[in-house]
Amino acid sequence: MIVRFIVTLGVALSLTATAPQTARADAGEILGGAVVGGVIGYAIGRDQQKKKQARTTTRTTRTYRQGIPSTTQGAQTQTALNYFGYNAGRVDGQVGRGTRTAIERYQASMGYPVSGYDFQPYQYDFLQQAYYWATSGGQAATQLSGQPLLMEYRRQVQTGSSLAAAPQAPAQAIPVIKPQAAEPETNTAETTTASLPSLFSGGTGGPSLANRCSGVMLQTSTNGGYTTLSNMSDPDFALSEQFCLARSYAMARGEDLMQDIQGLTPDQVAAQCDSYGEMLAPQVDALSISSKTEAETQIRKLALDSGLSPEDLAATSKVCLAMGYRQDNMDAAVGSALMLVAMGEPAYGELVGHHLREGFGVQERRDLAMQWYDSSLSALDAGSQAVFLPSQTDRPQLLRAAMIQAQ
Template sequence: MIFRLAATLVIAVSFAASTPQTAQADAGDFLGGAVVGGVVGYAIGKDQQKKKTRTTTRTYRPGIPSTTQGAQTQTALNYFGYNAGRVDGQVGRGTRSAIERYQATMGYPVNGYDFQPYQYDFLMQAYYWATSGGQATMQLSGQPLLMAYRQKLHSGSAVAAAPQAPAQTTPVATPQEVEPEAATAETQSASLPSLFSGGTGGPSLANRCSGVMLQTSTNGGYTTLSNMPDPDFALSEQFCLARSYAMARGEELLQDVQGLTPDQVAAQCDSYGDMLAPQVVALSLNSKSDAETQMRKLALDSGLSPEDLAATSKVCLAIGYRQDNMDTAVGSALMLVAMGEPAYGELIGHHLREGFGVQERRDLAMQWYDASLSALDAGSQAVFLPSQTDRPQLLRAAMVQAQ
């Protein structure tokens, strides 16, 4: 493993010293250099180790275990002034008390042991927005900043005037341009899909998901099988929820990358997205089968193993969503499907349905939805909310009703 890491880092250095003259570098040159040099340097050893040690039953108690989501929650709670204590990922009494104070502020049911996904997602969306420039725009901090963010979402101005990411020392993707108008809280449930749809160069998915989380909060929680007044909005909720899980998984893997800073990895994932951009554009033109065939050919030409490409894509999927770089995000999801992880096809279905990063094609979206759900029926591992066993049924019901 150490030899492998050292060798790939040498390749990364040689790549950096010889920048390609064209934007579309040869697949083998790029994948064999930039991405493998850093992102996959730690590679599959970590991922496979987690698979081997995964158990079917786990017991969770306050303070045990330390988790990435726990650390993210503590970081965001502390940022907004709820004092969850030291960021150690262990959700104990202090963190649960902070969660209860956050729930009380937001008007949620107060129970630190029942931290609902929509409550976590809204907290993290607010944190991402604030740390990407919202704090400087509002000139506020702590709980007033959180409440100002919620108020701006209600008025639509947080979507209309989303802050750009701060300047970086290495190249990163710039959030996409946002439409000048947004829906009010009362009309978001029905109008969000049409207001935010678009192709490449369209509006921000991060802002869209912030609006979805706001409406979910207003509704008192996620849509369920027994309560689905708006199937389109139910699919949007599941889109944003799957995005959050993909980000959390990739950021967890990113912590184990050795030899490169997060900004350097982000810059490499940005280039990864540039390379995959033609495949992303083709998603709106080709059938699912043709799109997978083209991506598998690209992967084969790279000379890398499916495991290495999958590990790279999981990291770059998270970074693509974090930076609103749809070429990186959608391309990474497509690579994961091509490398034998069909559950990620759900993301492609969502993108095609709503037109984020690709041209809207709801007919093609159904192919990706059907294939990912059929794979789950056949025993494929669920990657989004695996503990929610009725989620496939919810997706199917929403798909049928939304047609």
């Protein structure tokens, strides 16, 4: 049962009279906490830091020039650029002159248009995919480093070579916080001794979506940018581009949420999400033989039986969606997207449609994919919040046109 893997743990946050705690509605910021995999609380530390900063601000009368904002994507970019020898400087998430100069060096070496102030998403995505590959076994397999290692990754993507798989790494022991009605301890060992899937192995034994998206991003680079409504000539490729874009956006969002998880290493989060994926695997397997209505009914029953709040399930799913994509674990990724739809976020149905159309993690069923696409786009038309590239206002029109032409 799902409750064996997910347990809600209340998080007691101290309140002060001068700076009252404000409840935040976003998934990574729920006061009650959310749980990844069922045994660890999801504690929030950012509120306390922000309160401290707010108190400091009220005690000073001096005016400071606002600095460059620090972002998770900025830090990831700096980390990858430094790894491949482009020297972005200190990893602080602040994309200043040094980082932009490093971006320009990366763009020049890849043959992209050179402008550190115009770092296109496909350029960022390819850099991150190369970094994940290199740090999860590619560097050890090739014995290369720096820019030659990045060029080797590009060569393997271009030639369709089998990318070096990451070695299997045992998960670290996970501290267990038992609920009031604790399950027998024999079940705990099964969860805590799971091994992490390798980055490019395909978590369910199927083809690698990470490899696929690396190839798509490389073709996007060759094409000079993303497909638009005005230049679309290959609707299938346009849908694949949007699939990989949505995947990258989900990964970035989930990694932001993971910054709020206290007391867990990324490997421990990954192990918990691996268990979450195993739990949702039957629902994922049934996607290829069930209508959208049937699939949602089954996942809602599972959620209801758990006794957990929709907020906790949604928070867990957003973290495990990102981790599933990062580790190429399709049960975790597809199952999390399915759970998010069931929890009232229909825009995530687009991901289920993409998986059914291309056959990643599920059997290919383009007819069923259209049900998920239609429902997701109809929800956006009706005012549902866009969760992928919300600033790209014409994206729903592009998806709908590509859907129609690809049938």
